[in-house]
Amino acid sequence: MTAGRTVVFGGTGFLGRAIVRAMAARGDAVRVAARRPDAADVPPGVELQRADIQDDDAVAAAVADADTVVNAVSLYVEGGGLDFDGIHVEGATRLARLAHRAGVERFIHVSGIGVTGQSPSRYVRARARGEMGVNDAFPGATILHPSVLFGPHDSFLATLDDVTRLPIVPLFGHGETRLQPVHVEDVAAAVAGAAHTAEATGRVFELGGGEVLRYREIVRAVLSHRRRWRPLLPVPWSAWRGIAHVGKILSNPPLTIDQVLLMQADNIVSAEMATFADLGIEPRGLRASLSACLPGQGTSDL
Template structure:
């Protein structure tokens, strides 16, 4: 049994990973700001909540005390006046990496596909800077870059299903951007494999088995709903404008950073370490009924 600290262990990916690790018999420390019931009943391992703000050195040290490995699955998708992307994706990522390196323990840093230092998106730039800082601070860290995560009830699958209720369906551009949606449980499995095999100093790009054009995903959702409203191309500059307004809402349904990410293909690169490297066969969003089955 090993003791693994999962920063962001109450999040969409983090919860799946905590379950997977507890069921494999590990002792999991779940580090996040808000108390939740993180127990995994009947599992041979344990999961214990440890209230942590990753912006605080002492909190991070306490969460890592006695750990044999750590995972950073923290996220921030929308900036607030008092909380910037750099604080979470660069500064906090570096803090976790430095403390993990000083303790001599392994680290899996979860980032995302499509990070670019010169992106128009502040989110994407911060993720790229965070990866670089983690690499410099903890050379043995493993960076994991998933494509968009799905499960049967997540926001991405639900938003595709919701489109089926509209009289006309607006596309992002012509809907030609290719995405490789990946099941959240498959990413959790991959991270668990990396930890359990002690893999170090590597980058993994994790996408589902198929790269789908956005319009094909929409059409699959419409077919599943038995509806065929017309698809209407909407230019990206219009989406950027609309999302800039929406981003000001407390819980924006669409952010400018998401629009910018949708302007370019979000697929696994040639020659990358992937699920295949780990011997994992990932599930496909379309073949799994657009998240309708497990």
């Protein structure tokens, strides 16, 4: 497949910025559709256009001359007039519908691993309805299900770095949940690869990193990397749900009920799905990447 014009919605976000770099490196002309283009920082040569995924006219204008459209828009916490249905269902479906109407060739929708309509999480159920909307509106769309993302300047490892400074490190339950953290640049490479691979059309890819680790193993890896020595404290799920309920009164809660529910289920690639291997990518493991993602000396702060 040849390079063309790629429009990235969510191109100012953590994953979106990596996607923009990966697409530009493959020779695509890239446009970032952003709500506040004046505040956006994009690599040289990348175009910026104002568009909110909730606005029909702006979305139609942003995708009018695109070959590929990527949806990496995210909303983790509802509030300020934004809710999961508006962004993840209606917004995603609007973008897919208007891209299809404009004659766009490829639509790549970023969702998440473990997305199912049966989830106890409202967030995950909205993501599942969003995927159905995208598939109906854009037959042949490619859907990507990454596991939790890490990389330089992420929020996953940065939060663990903070938490492991506490005198006692609390665990979600007994820390048994299995995760397959995936490097943001590997997912971006998968987006760029899928955009240039005809076989990716109409498929769902589950994107997990090179290692499956239990939550407590990840905590231990960060502690060891930072040369910190801390006891780990199992905290019951009911206590985390309580903390999340109390946090609802805050405009920017540290933890939501959906995040607690997500942490209760394993977040790993299932055997039946297409993966990185189908795109010829070997993903990095978390532990081998810690020095690059959490640079600086271990603190040895006993």
